[in-house]
Amino acid sequence: MCYPERIVPGETSPGILALHLARYVFAERWCRDGAVLDLGCGTGYGTFRISRVAESAVGGDVSAEAIVYAQSHYGAPNLEFRTLDATRLPFDDGSFDAVCCFETIEHVDDPGALVREAARVLRPGGAFVVSTPRANETTHAPANPYHHVEFSRADFAALLAASFGSVEMYGERRRQTRAHRLLQRLDVLGLRRRSSLIRRASVLTGTPAMENAELGDVVISREDADSARVLVAVCRR
Numbered sequence: 134m135c136y137p138e139r140i141v142p143g144e145t146s147p148g149i150l151a152l153h154l155a156r157y158v159f160a161e162r163w164c165r166d167g168a169v170l171d172l173g174c175g176t177g178y179g180t181f182r183i184s185r186v187a188e189s190a191v192g193g194d195v196s197a198e199a200i201v202y203a204q205s206h207y208g209a210p211n212l213e214f215r216t217l218d219a220t221r222l223p224f225d226d227g228s229f230d231a232v233c234c235f236e237t238i239e240h241v242d243d244p245g246a247l248v249r250e251a252a253r254v255l256r257p258g259g260a261f262v263v264s265t266p267r268a269n270e271t272t273h274a275p276a277n278p279y280h281h282v283e284f285s286r287a288d289f290a291a292l293l294a295a296s297f298g299s300v301e302m303y304g305e306r307r308r309q310t311r312a313h314r315l316l317q318r319l320d321v322l323g324l325r326r327r328s329s330l331i332r333r334a335s336v337l338t339g340t341p342a343m344e345n346a347e348l349g350d351v352v353i354s355r356e357d358a359d360s361a362r363v364l365v366a367v368c369r370r
Contacts, residue, residue: 177203
């Protein structure tokens with residue numbers, strides 16, 4: 134079954150799955166032993182991962198079809214999936230210890246409403262862990278037809294800071310060898326990106342091809358926030 138812009142384990146390359154699952158692994162420290170809401174949970178694989186460390190986990194998505202898939206593939210006593218609108222959450226104030234929202238905020242018409250709702254349903258001391266693709270400059274006409282907006286680091290931080298007093302920004306990237314990074318610096322003409330033959334040379338440096346990457350090949354760190362393709366923020370009120 135096809136889910137545009139959604140990850141379906143078993144139908145998605147291991148490397149792409151690893152990039153997405155790495156955000157859930159990163160978020161586990163804020164979800165452990167707490168009540169967790171996963172906004173834009175898609176097919177549910179990440180919410181299921183979080184449920185292994187959380188006291189309870191709720192996965193929510195606007196797509197009823199994706200929720201049916203999640204319910205039929207992932208089950209646990211402390212796990213629930215619900216169809217919902219991330220900008221109008223059906224939960225009381227202070228319902229959760231952590232809210233996760235990965236690769237979702239760029240899809241909604243009102244990103245500010247999503248952030249405000251995440252802040253509203255968090256308990257004091259709770260964390261909002263959110264990711265989105267990084268753009269050099271914020272655009273409301275991104276090349277990806279499924280995205281309504283793509284944020285620069287500064288604008289993403291400002292959006293989050295409007296509802297949260299503390300915003301820590303991280304960047305996600307693939308782990309690369311020194312030889313691979315040197316190859317990228319030397320590629321001033323961009324030939325590696327335009328030629329599949331030259332692009333495959335990166336494998337010879339010891340960095341696995343993207344489709345073969347594993348969880349251990351993904352890094353989320355503060356040092357990469359200015360250059361990474363994906364921004365990951367940890368927000369507290």
